[in-house]
Amino acid sequence: MKLDLSLRLRHWLLRALHQPYLDFPLLGALSVLAICGLVTLYSASDLDRHLLLNQALRFILGGVLMLTIARIPPSTLRNWTPWLYAASLLLLVAVALLGQGRGANRWLNLGVMRFQPSELVKLTLPMMVAWYLHARELPPRWLTLAAVALLIGAPALLIARQPDLGTALLVVASGVFAVFLAGLAWWRIVALLGAAAAAAPLAWHFMHEYQRNRLRMFLNPESDPLGNGWHIIQSEIAVGSGGWFGKGWHHGTQSRLEFLPEHTTDFVFAVFSEEWGLIGVIALLALYIFIVGRGLSIAANARDTYSRLLAGSFSMAFFVYVMVNGGMITGLLPVVGVPLPLISYGGTSAVSLLAGFGVLMSIHGHRKLLPR
Amino acid sequence: MSRRPVSNPHLRIKDAQREAARFRARAIAGFLLIALCLIGLGARFAFLQIARHDEFSTRSDNNRISVRSIAPTRGLIYDRNGVLLAENVAAFRLEVVPEQVKDMPRMLADLGSVVALSDDDLEHFDALRRSKHAFESIALRFKLSEDEIARFSTQRWRFPGVDIVPYLTRSYPRGEELAHLVGYVGRIDAADAEKLDTDRYAGTTHIGKTGIERRYEDELHGEPGYEQIEVNVDKKPLRTIKRVAPTSGKNLYLSIDARVQRVAEDAFGGRPGAAVAIDPRNGEVLAMVSVPSFDPNLFVNGISKVDYSTLLNAPDKPLLNRAIAGGYTPGSTVKPYLGLGGLELGLRRPEDTVLSTGEFFIPGQARAYRDDVRGGQGRVDLVQAIAKSVNTYFYSLALDMGIDRFSAWMGKFGFGRPTGIDLPGEASGVLPSRAWKRGRFNQAFYPGETVIAGIGQGYWVITPIQLAQALATLADRGVRHQPHLLRAIQGGLNAPAVPVPQPAAAASIIHSAANWIPVEQGMTAVVNGGGTANGLGDGFPYVIAGKTGTAERYSRTDEAWQNIMSVSVERHEVLFEAFTPADAARIAVVVALQAGHTGAHDAAPIARKILDAWLKYDDAGNGGHTP
Numbered sequence: 001m002k003l004d005l006s007l008r009l010r011h012w013l014l015r016a017l018h019q020p021y022l023d024f025p026l027l028g029a030l031s032v033l034a035i036c037g038l039v040t041l042y043s044a045s046d047l048d049r050h051l052l053l054n055q056a057l058r059f060i061l062g063g064v065l066m067l068t069i070a071r072i073p074p075s076t077l078r079n080w081t082p083w084l085y086a087a088s089l090l091l092l093v094a095v096a097l098l099g100q101g102r103g104a105n106r107w108l109n110l111g112v113m114r115f116q117p118s119e120l121v122k123l124t125l126p127m128m129v130a131w132y133l134h135a136r137e138l139p140p141r142w143l144t145l146a147a148v149a150l151l152i153g154a155p156a157l158l159i160a161r162q163p164d165l166g167t168a169l170l171v172v173a174s175g176v177f178a179v180f181l182a183g184l185a186w187w188r189i190v191a192l193l194g195a196a197a198a199a200a201p202l203a204w205h206f207m208h209e210y211q212r213n214r215l216r217m218f219l220n221p222e223s224d225p226l227g228n229g230w231h232i233i234q235s236e237i238a239v240g241s242g243g244w245f246g247k248g249w250h251h252g253t254q255s256r257l258e259f260l261p262e263h264t265t266d267f268v269f270a271v272f273s274e275e276w277g278l279i280g281v282i283a284l285l286a287l288y289i290f291i292v293g294r295g296l297s298i299a300a301n302a303r304d305t306y307s308r309l310l311a312g313s314f315s316m317a318f319f320v321y322v323m324v325n326g327g328m329i330t331g332l333l334p335v336v337g338v339p340l341p342l343i344s345y346g347g348t349s350a351v352s353l354l355a356g357f358g359v360l361m362s363i364h365g366h367r368k369l370l371p372r
Numbered sequence: 373m374s375r376r377p378v379s380n381p382h383l384r385i386k387d388a389q390r391e392a393a394r395f396r397a398r399a400i401a402g403f404l405l406i407a408l409c410l411i412g413l414g415a416r417f418a419f420l421q422i423a424r425h426d427e428f429s430t431r432s433d434n435n436r437i438s439v440r441s442i443a444p445t446r447g448l449i450y451d452r453n454g455v456l457l458a459e460n461v462a463a464f465r466l467e468v469v470p471e472q473v474k475d476m477p478r479m480l481a482d483l484g485s486v487v488a489l490s491d492d493d494l495e496h497f498d499a500l501r502r503s504k505h506a507f508e509s510i511a512l513r514f515k516l517s518e519d520e521i522a523r524f525s526t527q528r529w530r531f532p533g534v535d536i537v538p539y540l541t542r543s544y545p546r547g548e549e550l551a552h553l554v555g556y557v558g559r560i561d562a563a564d565a566e567k568l569d570t571d572r573y574a575g576t577t578h579i580g581k582t583g584i585e586r587r588y589e590d591e592l593h594g595e596p597g598y599e600q601i602e603v604n605v606d607k608k609p610l611r612t613i614k615r616v617a618p619t620s621g622k623n624l625y626l627s628i629d630a631r632v633q634r635v636a637e638d639a640f641g642g643r644p645g646a647a648v649a650i651d652p653r654n655g656e657v658l659a660m661v662s663v664p665s666f667d668p669n670l671f672v673n674g675i676s677k678v679d680y681s682t683l684l685n686a687p688d689k690p691l692l693n694r695a696i697a698g699g700y701t702p703g704s705t706v707k708p709y710l711g712l713g714g715l716e717l718g719l720r721r722p723e724d725t726v727l728s729t730g731e732f733f734i735p736g737q738a739r740a741y742r743d744d745v746r747g748g749q750g751r752v753d754l755v756q757a758i759a760k761s762v763n764t765y766f767y768s769l770a771l772d773m774g775i776d777r778f779s780a781w782m783g784k785f786g787f788g789r790p791t792g793i794d795l796p797g798e799a800s801g802v803l804p805s806r807a808w809k810r811g812r813f814n815q816a817f818y819p820g821e822t823v824i825a826g827i828g829q830g831y832w833v834i835t836p837i838q839l840a841q842a843l844a845t846l847a848d849r850g851v852r853h854q855p856h857l858l859r860a861i862q863g864g865l866n867a868p869a870v871p872v873p874q875p876a877a878a879a880s881i882i883h884s885a886a887n888w889i890p891v892e893q894g895m896t897a898v899v900n901g902g903g904t905a906n907g908l909g910d911g912f913p914y915v916i917a918g919k920t921g922t923a924e925r926y927s928r929t930d931e932a933w934q935n936i937m938s939v940s941v942e943r944h945e946v947l948f949e950a951f952t953p954a955d956a957a958r959i960a961v962v963v964a965l966q967a968g969h970t971g972a973h974d975a976a977p978i979a980r981k982i983l984d985a986w987l988k989y990d991d992a993g994n995g996g997h998t999p
Contacts, residue, residue, distance in 0.1 A: 138391060138394070139394070177402070180398060180402065181395060181398045181399065181402065182395075182398075183391075183394045183395070183398055234435075236420060236428065237428045237431045237432050237435065238432070239417065239420045239421060239428070240420040240421055240424050240425055240427065240428025240429070240431075240432075241425070241428040241429045241431070241432035242421050242425075243421055243422070243425045243429070244421065244422065244425075253432060253435070253436045253602075254432060254435065254436075257435070257436050257602070257603070257604040257605060257610070258604050258605040258606075259435050259436070259604075259605045273417065273421065277421060278417055278418055278421040278422060281414070281417045281421070282414060282417075285410055285413065285414055288410075289406065289407065289410055292403070292406060293403060296399045296402065296403050299395070299399055300392075300395065300396050300399045305391060305395075308392070308395050309395075312395070312398075312399055312402070316402050316406065319406045319409075319410075323406075323409050323410070323413060326413045326416075326417075327413060327416070330413070330416045330417060330420055331416075331420075332412075332413070332416050
């Protein structure tokens, strides 16, 4: 009996080792990041075990999802893509009709947990764009671009209406990266960027007042230090007071004494910077760029266009989350509600990110198999 | 549909390879872009965390550290023997943190029904609210009664942001006896707040308003301590980071003997006037009385408007310190000084006599200047002139001296300017002089005015402390010592009391020491030789030298004078000055009464009581047991 059990365990282990569905460097980096996130959150929440446990459970859920998705061949994922995309669009519509949240309708209450469909779109949109482009002649031309713009625009508009401009922009970014990686001619890129710049005043016109205020505050936070500028100022103070080596774990006064708002969610990076200093920040950024680099390397080694575009655009989008959050807490970019990947407290984000890395692992694990 | 039909598998593979290569190029471009962004982000972090670290560190500390001032304990005030004159006693006050009060006017109205709040309380509160931060606690009511504490405690929940806080309040155990001298502290008002060193007084609620309390505010106040408290974003204190204890104010030892002071006070029997007793050897003021007085304790925690206006408007002016700010006509008390001047200036020899006929005339003028005794007092020399207060002697001397030499000489005794005693609010008085009259009336000085100045009438105004200083100077044979009240300062509870150094006495104003003798003889004769206060020294172990002064309160042409003609006691301002022992004085006393019959009759007995008290308590090495 005992022998039998250990034999089966050995078999399982051998099979797991011989099944190349996991990417150990990526898995290792993600694990370190997740642990880093938990440690930071425990401090930022002022040693709230309940919150810590919640986040750990989400990591476990996300991890299981990641390992499950990793076993699904990319071809299967590709076949599911239109359905997943359609489903996420439906969920966005449902949010628009039934959603809840503070000031903005972002969540769907599933009874057991609240769920943010826009996070799901961060994964299904690049999948859809990759699915669409893989069957087209590349590099894409205007007609193809127009179709892609529709695919991107529909969910982006729904999310922007919630209103969640930050996530909408990130969603747009992930789709745009797919087009970029598909080899869109540089002159077309320049032309598109020019058009976007020209349309910027139009965007201002459609913005909510709070979004405009954020932009104004970004330009001059000290004009209203106790009101709209408070977030930026307190965040910069937290980061700046960290210095080279930081104030030490759970010694960040800005967060512990609650000067820093949203210190477990959007501004958790400021807590990290305050407590670990520039050294910690550099280590964390290195970890992120390692993950992004590994993702792009997986993409480059993938065997089909769909896998390449999906892995590549997801990896680049992942970096944009880091960049936007980091830029926000240091006053480099306006305040948009973008969490720091795998560090900020929040379930949907962590789960959907890990699901995305599951897709990367699947692509990596199945690269030796010939594409259909 | 737009896809090219591919028949050649070789071409298809090549196509796929080309696509992979293109992707690779784009992936590398993307990664470089990312790396570039990341370097930018890292640079931003470095800029904030390294280049601007100090700035943000400071701002972070400013966020979290709230510094609270701890008021020092005010120094105590003792008399020369260590009798407590001003102390600190435990009491409770009501404090309000404005930030925590939603509707201030309503809260104050509600609170007013639980604890009595006067308009004065509310005014002070409003003034302080304007000068402090909303999160700082501000005192609203001081010295709560036990009833009020009990009432408030049961209803505390109704008043968030309001709290009862223990504190030390100033108390004057001797009450009225030393009110003018010790003074009192009062709540810092808007006018005080403007002048104060805000750091030093951040936690202080009271400040010296009058008397010693005001004059030695710096010494009494002490140095505040502070507490660094870590606060959260709601300013809620979480823990104390650092505490620096305050340094208590210094304890002051005055030269006053509270026992003599009490006797002097009692001796007045409530009649308006003032007395000053000085040690002529060093200028120490042993007693300083101003009657009537008031209870300084009323002022400490906010006097009611009614009480204050009663004090302010009382006809006897109890708030006035008559000893230093009360103006009196010196009358005959100036005669010894003038007589000494006659000798010093060589205008008279001691043996020179003047015939008193009852009337004195300026040559060529018809106006008669009267002697006290109708028909005159015969031929008198200086000793007799002082003893019997013969006006004619001093009329003629003043006239011979002339106003310029007169005011120069009398000025040497300090008349006409503040003595510089360590109390605020001293008056200058008036020493008649050409310059003074020019300044005051823009008129020339007439010989007739010089004549009456010779007997301390006319423009003369002195304060009791001025006369006491002049007397002490005379008693110490022309050596002036700065009159003062502060004798020693004690730095801490167990520190020794350090005597306050006084400026070195100037050389005697008397050039020929022999000139002093007839003046002293004259003053001795006043008390012992059949003079105006004869018999006053009976039973006293030392020889007392003195001089009476009885000045007209009103000009004889005044209607007021006519009205009180019948009441002799109301007609005169009466004074008496005395020092003893006559040949080596250890005390000089001046008594001034606002209204009396004569100096000898009303003022001299008070002076004798003061001397008796001094003899009993201070003389023969009994005095000055400053611990």
